[in-house]
Amino acid sequence: MTTVSATNLQMPEERSLISRLAIRFSAQSRVEGLLFALVLVILLISVVLPLGMLALRSFQSEELTAFTLANYIEIVDNPRLLHGIVNSLLIAAGTTILSVFLGVALAWVNYRTNTPGTSIFSSLNLIPFFTPSFIGAIAWTLLASQNQGLLNKAVIALGASGPIFNIYSPTGIIWVLSLFEAPLVYLFVSSAFRRMDPSLEEAARISGAGLFQTAATVTLPMALPSILAAALLIFVTVLGSFEVPLVLGIPARFNVLTTELYAMTSEYPVRYNMAAAMCVMLIVAAGLLLLIQRKLILSRDFITMTGKAYKPSRVDIGRGKYLGLAFNLVFVLSAVILPIFALLVTSLSPIWTGVIRPQTFTLANYLYVLTDFDVMRRGLKNTILLAIVGATLGTILGTISAYLVFRSKMPGRVFLDVLSGISLAVPGAILAVGVAIFWLGTPVYGTLFILLLAFVARFTPYAQRSVASSLIAVSGEFDECSRVAGATWWGTVYNIVLPLIKPGVVAAWLLLFIMIVRELGMSLFLYKTGTETTSVAIYLLMIGRPSATAAACIIQVVIVLSIVMILRATSRKDELML
């Protein structure tokens, strides 16, 4: 049928394994190979080895003399640690339930009913997501501490016999954490609602189902994977959360695993290996839960709900819509307006006594924080430096690994993806313990570099995700076309790929900047005198100086929210998923 030129006929037998391998290698660009190695080495140093060190040390006695299971046995034997575990589970469960309720209700009110104000609330409801939770906790101590809390004063003025709220309690911790986690549920569920084909519900209505029957048999089951996924994510996050229990739990002598971990590594006698065992336990628990979460997302969410966003059909709930509006207002009041109000009035008062006296308002606290308080001045300098350098490094690394995972044909790219995802599953406080133990005794320990390393390790996966979402949206034919048109690998990356994914890269940088500025948990484990961040400065200021603390908090919130504004202006809304 076909004629073949004579030179080709001898071919099949002569090919050698070496020439085949050579061709495989030259097919991947050598540059890609080098980048792959670079990312791998950085991941190894910043994530894998510190975590490996945790695993190793957890099986050693404190004197490093012998391998032993003693640390693990003590976790279950020591009543104090057992208490910590129970408390952690309690807080995680409580927060998951409350924040899922808040988030689903808010999403339903805003995207499935005719409650007015969706356009405003869709932004306002997300603000807690971007502000540091420990600042929220500090603000709520001003609102609901037993003696000086503004809300308690208000209810007493209204006739209550004594203070009703006590923020320094498990309930207080759950409340504040829920306010900050609810937006995550809200994001998950509202995006599921928006991606749900309204004709699915309409078909149920046509088939004879009533309003609530439709919601119960179609709407909620369809959104269930998203809800469960968000719930699991929150459970894991709260299990590893450190800042809010630190601010609200310590004064109440209510300890969770992470605060015990902090005590163990910062109070004499320091017990690193005991801490390592607790970290390993938490990592295993978090890893298992996140594996289930991933399965959930992959199994249903993507199949039934990918593709374009639909205009959701909204249900007329009659007068109920005013109830919905009131509910959303209360949420925004609790999560955004009241905390900021409390911080503002406190920061403007010379001495905070729980009474607002506008005639005495002064900027003295701001002046003190910015000029006289050395730690805060250092902190601002350090934080800005860390945020700029860290965001830049993290974005570069994230962009490279996103490219390698989603664009190259490098063997091992799936492995790279899994490896870089590890630090998403490990709570920040635990990664920090690992990094601290790993560099203990080296000159790096106690420098800004170790903070930088920890931040890059922790936040690079977020950059990778942001860039990857841009990269996936850009067809691979764009690059291929450039290659066939005659451009080299680098020419293609420079002329085609980078310009096309620029929005994702910019968003990644801003995202990392925000995350580093608001970070407290890891910094607390890794800072030494001279390497404090603003968050650490606020924490150090917190004891005894509420007015100055409030002023510092306002400064921090302003920095974070102004970056958020830039972020929102430069990227599409649905790219903001953290």
Added chain:
Amino acid sequence: MYMDKCINAHDTLIGSRGAPVSVAGLRKNFKKFAALDDLSFDVKPGKITALLGPSGCGKTTALRCIAGLEVPDDGEIKIGNTVVTSISKGTLLPPNKRNLGMVFQSYAIWPHMTVGQNVGYPLKVRGRKGSDIERQVEETLSLVGLGGYSTRPAGKLSGGQQQRVALARAIIARPSVILFDEPLSNLDAKLRARMRFELLRLQREVGITSVFVTHDQAEAMAIADELIVMNRGRIEQRGDARSIYMEPASEFVADFIGVSNALEAIVVQSSSEAGITTVRLSDNPDITIKSRARCKLIEGQRCQAFVRPESLRLSSAQTTPAYDDNILEVTVLATQYLGNTIEVEVRLGNSELRLALEPHHHLAQGDRLHLRMAAHDCILLEGASR
């Protein structure tokens, strides 16, 4: 012997016309699935060759191997006199060193550039001067009917315009070969028909060797000088449109190209090679038809008779058949009026046949008529190959 001709032709045509392409022994497995199974073919310089087949037949993989976007597991590819891929020799030229143009299925018009920047890109990366590029971009754009569009942002073009830009970009650097990956499949039917003519005109004008991948047989037949019908990573048949349509070499080709009626049959009388043979229909043992064998068949052999719907005629009166005509009694089952034709389904004994008639016929369900089928139009292939 054919290759000799190609190379001679190439020597005289180099520069203004394209280079020949030769593909030999190409293999490619994805997991356990063989996308290319010892594929060999060559493409004549300056002509359009279409790789045609259903999705998954390996046509796109073959094209991507030529482009250097995919590495075959085995085999060799030559463009002109240059070996661009040879697994045994360890040669693999990267895509940018192959001097190709390519029109992608999605067009891949870079949205962050202007029309002119898109079209001029191949020249830019070849290091040409800016003023040169500008002049050539303008020339090439007017060639595809987009004169004056150079400064427009590329993101806001219609489908047809994107297609033209992609085409201009593929030809501007005068590559030795242009590759087309289903370039018309994203256009609506009317525009597709028009672009077929434009593509053909343009290719004749620049005369660059073209390899065209498509699953649309009408498109392939309209555009290509030579068709290569592929199935499961192998070539089923190659030839020009007429021979492939009229003389299908296999059951697959007869079935894939156009609509065919297939009748299971048994040979009654052995045939000489490619002669008229009488067969008995398997489903209707009392019906025998005369048909044309494509190969030597012996008595009692199972075979299949293929006949195109438009080769069949209906008449109400019994007329005397010519020597090689079959006249068969049929009943009308259903008709569909389509404007330019009427599609008719008739029952022949226990079989059903489809016909395409001229639209002036008036038929009703249940009409008993005479079907006229020329033996020449009824092609016999060795059966039971499934």
